[in-house]
Amino acid sequence: MSIRCYFCGADTEQRAVTVDERWDSRLVVIEGVPAEVCPQCGEVYYGPEAVRRLDELQRSQDADGRTIEIPVFTFARKGAAETVDIASSSVLTPRS
Numbered sequence: 706m707s708i709r710c711y712f713c714g715a716d717t718e719q720r721a722v723t724v725d726e727r728w729d730s731r732l733v734v735i736e737g738v739p740a741e742v743c744p745q746c747g748e749v750y751y752g753p754e755a756v757r758r759l760d761e762l763q764r765s766q767d768a769d770g771r772t773i774e775i776p777v778f779t780f781a782r783k784g785a786a787e788t789v790d791i792a793s794s795s796v797l798t799p800r801s
């Protein structure tokens with residue numbers, strides 16, 4: 706069952722997606738989450754079943770034992786002292 710994307714109006718497609726979330730201070734990855742995904746803008750929509758199961762996983766902390774390594778990036782260029790003044794940008798780019 707597809708829905709109409711709230712943002713761009715395209716019909717969504719059902720897919721299994723990988724979700725990354727922060728649970729307290731931990732960054733976690735949940736694979737195989739059923740979702741409706743907009744093929745045009747990439748917006749992802751979750752049904753009540755998926756939301757309920759994600760809540761359940763967060764409460765149970767029932768991980769499957771695998772861990773992955775995640776690279777860490779520092780935004781500032783090495784040796785640079787300046788900070789980025791976002792308010793002075795004339796063009797802001799949305800990221801979903």
Ligand SMILES: [Zn+2]
Binds near residue numbers: 710711712715744747
């Ligand atoms: Zn869309």
